Each structure stands twice: as structure tokens, then as C-alpha cells.
Amino acid sequence: MSDRFDLRRILMSLAAPALAIVVAVIVTSAILVAAGDPVGEVWSTILSVPRPRVVVAIINASIVYYISAIAVAIGFRMNLFNIGVDGQYRIAAFAAAVVVGEAWLPGPLNILLGLVVAMLAGGIWAGIAGLLKVYRGVSEVISTIMLNAIATILVAFLLRKVAFRTEGSNVVSTRPLTEESRVPGIQLIPGVSREVYGFLFLAVIVGFLYWFILEKTRFGFDLRATGRSETAAVASGVKVKRMVMTSMVLSGVVAGLVGMPLLFGQDYSYGSTFQPGLGFAGIAIALLGRNNAIGIVFAALLWGFLEQQSNALQITAGVSDRLVLIIQGVIVLSVVIAYEVIRRANVRFEQRKVAQALAEQGSMTKEGAPA
Template identity: 90%
Template sequence: MTTRFDPRKALLALSAPVLAILVAVIVTSLILVVAGDPVGEVWSTILSVPRPRVVVSIINASIVYYISAVAVAIGFRMNLFNIGVDGQYRIAAFAAAVVAGEGWLPGPLNILLGLLVAMLAGGIWAGIAGLLKVYRGVSEVISTIMLNAIATILVAFLLRKVAFRTEGSNIISTTPLPEDSRVPGMAIIPDVSREVYGLLFLAVVVGFFYWFILGKTRFGFDLRATGRSETAAVASGVKVKRMVLMSMVLSGVVAGLVGMPLLFGQDHAYGSTFQPGLGFAGIAIALLGRNHPIGIIFAALLWGFLEQQSNALQITAGVSDRLVLIIQGVIVLSVVIAYEVIRRANVRFEQRKVAQALEEQESMTKEGAPA
């Protein structure tokens, strides 16, 4: 069975994020006017063509954001709100850094070991929330938020136990990775000293398996079916409790990979300066990309673009770079509203279409009836 391309549905799918971005531009501009800031200079700075080195930074940020958003999207497709990606990737990055830092295996094998440890740690940490939901009825929103706080404190405590302090620096970290366990970057952008993370392929693999498992396998069908209607899933023989637990664990496994491009390609250790907040950004990007593997790519690139372009706001426009947080927040709020508006419009259109088809069928029946 082949799927026919429906231009109307494609247009509706594109209209929601475009509408959200337009609303964000209007709302942010109004805020700038009220605050007395230069609207023109702000937008000319943000929307200017990024320099080559900034392009590299955008790509690198997007790689990490993409993996984070896919981890969140797995839960969303199951109608689960895994707010704990932030804690899961912290636990996973720390565990991977400690194990890989020992250098027990030669280069590539040590990298693979680190990735496996990260996936295992992230899956176990997410599985705690899954078990609480399945066997105690605890909302995954509450449990994952609490687990985020626990993860932050636990990692900070353990980091001091295994701390490696560089002379002349106040930064503490795990033991640096051996030289042969570091993934070299790729010089995709010419004439730029910075390189794109070598673990770019990891995001590609994650995106492919996300698309394949959820769209082409029985497990993915059961997951999506359970997310839409648990009653219908039970009627079709799906074990809902097991599906909930497996979905949370799978989301955590992917979340464990979020910090790997940073660990193996940039920082080479987990320390007090390891980038925070990646899990919460993933929530917004998954919503903006509508949980679709391709949509998330564009959402991650947009997120990275806004962040990197905002760095120059203080210098060129005299405006805090925190303004981009307002833009991002308005985009997320707008896209949620826009999707609901588009969904209702689509439902009304389908209802009219069905009513019209029924009227035509009834009319044909009357015409064909014997006198």
C-alpha cells in the first residue's frame, strides 16, 4: 500500500511552525518597542548571514539538540512526558567519562564502551520513572523532575570523589580521556579552525532508528497506538504496562547519548563546566519539530541559529543576549497553540468532506431507486 502525497496536509503541517515563528517575531518586536530597544538592529543582527565559524557552532549545537529532542519525542509519541532528559544525560555523561577515562580498551573500543555505558546509565535512570508510573501510578512528569534534581546532586557529589583538578584552574572534572579515545572533528566548513563534531554520525543513526522503529516495526505501531488510546491498545492485545516501561527506558537510552558529542569531541572529560540545559531545550525542539525525525532537524538548526546569532546582540545592538530566550519561549508557546488551531481546522475540513460525500451518496441512492 502506497501513501499518497496530500498537498493540503503538507501545507497545514508547514503552516503551524511558520505561524509560530511569525507570532514570535511580532511579540518580540513589541517587547523591544516597549523597552525602548532598537528593533531594526536586533533583527538585522539575529537574521544576518552567520560567519563560517558561527556556522560550525550552529551545526555542533544542532547535533546535540537533535539527539535530545529525539529522546523527548519517543516519550511524546507514547503520550509520556519525559521531562528527565536533563538528568538522564548528566548521569550518562558522567558514567561514560569515568569508564572511558580509565582507558581499559584501545581507542575505538574504548569509545564504543563509553557509548554503551552512557546508553545503559540513561536507560536505567529513566527506567526508575517508568517503574514508578507502572507499579505505583506516579506521574512521569513529577518523578522525572525530581530525578533531575537528584541526578544533579548525585553527579556533583560523585564528581568530587573522582575529581581531577588541573593545576592553576578551579575547574574540577573526571580524568581526561586518553588521546586515542577522542573523536576527531570534521573540517566540513573550509578556512575555519573549528571543526564539526566527529560524532555527527551518531545523530544520523539516532534519527534513522527513530524513524525506522516507530514507523516500520510492530513495536513502534504498538507504542503509537498505546499513546493514542490505551483502551484500544489493550483490546488489540498490547501489554500497556510493559510498553510504558519500555518506552521510558528507550527514551532514557537515547538521552544517554546527548552528551557524547561534547564528551568525545570537545571537553574530553565531565566537569563542572559541562553544558547544562540540553534536556529542556530538547522538549521545545521536539514540540517545534512535531516529533518528526525531519521536522526535528529543522527545529534543532533553528534553535542553534538563534542561540549563536544572539551572542552579538550585546555588542551590535546594546541588547542582552537573553532576548533569545524570549524568542524561543514565544515560539514554543505559539507552536503549541498553532498546532491546535491547525488540528481543529483540519477536523472541520474532514467533517465537511465526509458530510459532502454522504450527501452525494444519498442523492445517488435516491436517483437510482425504483419509482
């Protein structure tokens, strides 16, 4: 009976993302038909088997997206909406790039220093929103959105102050990292010159710690309990304000690591071409992965797959690669709806199960009663 119940629960959990993807395909196809675009060519391009070089690009994109989604998920599990991951990773990447670019320490220590600086910068920037919520009751949604804008302006201002211009280039950036301060890539696919980010292990560590702390420690239990019901958490002795502050700072600390694979494994400096929008992608991926460490892996891979496969749309199908944004948006919206549908179906199933058990117990009581 227990095995059957577990199997049913697993199937119901898989049904939600599967339903969301089916809905996304139907809606996107309807949009393509309405626009007069070739539906078959679009889907054959997106769903084609990626080339080895593209596979590496998908993995690299997924590494960054995964860390971003974990940062968001920490807040979500606490019922906090940290919309500010985008600003937090910008501040952190810039601070780390400036410090590591000075090469005050030898290679490995310099890399470690950059990671510490990034985590501190991200945690401090997120802590501002935490303080505003705890002591002034300011919604973290509003404060983190505003802090995103401030971070963008502040980094742009400071970048001009420390700008290092390379001859023959119009790109404004920090001082490039020295060779010994760069993290070498991993030759995952033989014959492909492009390498997987060496900070793949960083994403694995972040995911493991997220799972372990939330699921296996008292702090994680308190965090999840507070996210479900502040009243119950207070009754059990949890200091809610401290939990809110700690969760926001932890979310910011992880957000500080989002740009590290790019800084140490690809760009080697922070500049005007540093990849934007990673924080907002993390929100969608965390929702798609249901804030689960393993679920977010598949969500990040799906996000990276759609993103990379869309690059060929304009050439092969004559359709803008921005179509993938519609697909991603519909998937997220569909997931939210699908999980609610599945949740209600589970509730109805449990109610029927309890009613049936009560009816059976009642009939047995009647049969056993003396005449």
C-alpha cells in the same frame, strides 16, 4: 484527488510552524518596542547571514539538541512526558567520562565502551521513573523532575570524589580522555579551523533508528497505539505496563547519548563547566518538530541558529542575548496553539468534505429512483 489531498495536508502541516514563527516575531517586536530597544537592529542581527565559523557552531549545537529531542520524542509518542532527560544525560556523561578516562581499552574500543556505559546509565536512571509509574502509579512528570535534582546533587558529590585538578585551573573535572579516546572532528567548511563534531553520524543513526522502529516495526506500532489509546491497546493484546517501562528505558538510553558529542569531541572530560540545560531544550525542540525525525532536524537547526546569532546582540544592538530565550519560548507556545488551530481547521475541512459527498450521493439516489 489523492495528490491534491496530500498537497493540502503538506501545506497545512507547514502552515503551523510558519504561523508560530510569525507570531513569535510579532510578540518579540512588541516586547522590544515596550522596552524601548531597537527592533530593526535586533532582527537584522539575528537574521543576518552567519559567518562560516558560526555555521559550524550552529551545526554542533544542533547535533546535541537533536539527540536530546529524539530522547524526549520517544516518550511523547507513548504519551509519556520524560522531563528527566537533563538528569539522565548528566548521569550518563559523568559515568562515561569516568570509565573512558581510565583508558582500560585501546582507543576505538574505549570509545565504544563509553557509549555503552552512557546508554546503560541513562536507561537505568530513566527506568527508575518507569518502575515508579508502572508499580506505584507515580506520574512520570513528578518523578523525572525529582530525579533531575537528585542526579545533579549525586553527580556533584561523586565528582568531588574522583576530581582531577589541572594545574593553574579552578575547573573540577574527571580525568581527561587520552588522545586515542577522542573522536576527531569533520572539516565541513574549508578555511575554518573549527570542526563539526565527529559524532554527527551518531545523531544520524539515532534519527534513522527512531524513524524505522516507530514507523516500520510491530513494536513501534504498539508504542504509538498505546500512546493514542491504552484501552484500545489492551483490547488488541498489547501489554501496556511493559510498553511504558520499555519506552521510558529507551528514552533514557538515547538521553545517555546527549552528552557524548561534547565529551568525545570538545570537553574531553566531565566537569563543572559541562553544558547544562540540554534536556529541557530537547523538550521544546521535540514539540517544535512534532516528534517527527525530519521535523526535529529543522527545529534543532532553528534552535541552534537563534542561540548562536544571539551572541552578537549585546555588541551590535545593545540588547541582552537573553532576548533569544523569549523568542524561543514564544515560538514553542505559538507552535502548540498553531497546531491546535490547524488541527481544528483540518477537522472542519473533513466534515465539510464528508457532508458534501453524502449530499451528492443523496441527490444521485433521488435522480435514479423510479417515478
